[in-house]
Amino acid sequence: MSLKLYYDLLSQPSRALYIYLQVCKIPFEKCPVALRKGEHLSEEFKKDISRFQKVPVIKDGGFTLAESIAILRYLSREKQFSNEWYPKDSKLQAQVDEYLEWQHNNIRTFGTLYFRTKWIQPLLTGEPPNAKKVATYEKHLAECLSSMEELFLKDKPFIAGDKATAADIWAACEIEQPRITGFDPVAGRPVLSKWLNTVRKTFSPYYEEAHLILNKLVAKANAETK
CATH class of the missing domain: 3.40.30.10 (Glutaredoxin)
Incomplete structure (x- = not known):
């Protein structure tokens, strides 16, 4: 291999x-x-x-x-494999790429800044997070998630159309991350919630396997806040 x-x-x-x-x-x-x-x-x-x-x-x-x-x-x-997840068709592939390029300066940027500030840095330093920075990054992340609903999911089940693609995998994995901090990315966003649940089912059982550790951390965080 x-x-x-x-x-x-x-x-x-x-x-x-x-x-x-x-x-x-x-x-x-x-x-x-x-x-x-x-x-x-x-x-x-x-x-x-x-x-x-x-x-x-x-x-x-x-x-x-x-x-x-x-x-x-x-x-x-x-590699020789089914191209349904990253279509060979130029226009379909461009739609996948459009989201992947958009994500870098939006959900990935602010999701990462929020996650690092609220969870990673306190874990490494033992110091409480900077509340002002956390609030700022959370606000921007929330705006990006709402923009994703409006720009990519308002009138279709998946990011690039009627079928799931790599864009949905990459998007979902980013959106799952801040759940570790107690942040609910789909709260108040029914379209995003429906899409995320569909993505989880579409890529089962590998999706669950990849998120096993994350989901354990989410469960631990939820238990600590009760």
């Missing part, structure tokens, strides 16, 4: 790529990397796996590639 995936299932793009490989039935070797232990920051990781020192990363024979969207596009060109 030549394809190796280096990932951590607490990483949103790692989960997305993990699900994508599974649903496309692309054989790969699982190479988990514990971000919480700083394994990606070692000199060995930097030298042998990725100069960016992030996940996900793939090694395909002697070829190494980082960045999940670049990997998605590489796999679509190089």
Whole structure:
């Protein structure tokens, strides 16, 4: 098996790529990397796996590639599998790409800033989060989630039309992340809620497998707030 995936299932793009490989039935070797232990920051990781020192990363024979969207596009060109999740049709593929490009400066940006400020930094430092920053990032994240409903899901069941695609996988994995902090991304957003539940079912059982750790953390956070 030549394809190796280096990932951590607490990483949103790692989960997305993990699900994508599974649903496309692309054989790969699982190479988990514990971000919480700083394994990606070692000199060995930097030298042998990725100069960016992030996940996900793939090694395909002697070829190494980082960045999940670049990997998605590489796999679509190089591997033989059903193209329904990343369509070969130019216009359909462009619709998938449109969302993936939009997401970077919207849900991913503010979701990551919110999650890091409210959960990661306090976990690492033992200090309470900056309440002003948390409120600002939460406001922007909420605006992005509402924009996603309006721009991409108002009149169709999935982001790129009538069928689920990679755009839905990547979007859902980002939207799941802040649930660890107690934030409910679908509260007051029935369209987004219906879509997310449909995505979870569409990519079952791999979706549940990829979110097992996250859901345990969500359950723990919910229990602590009761």
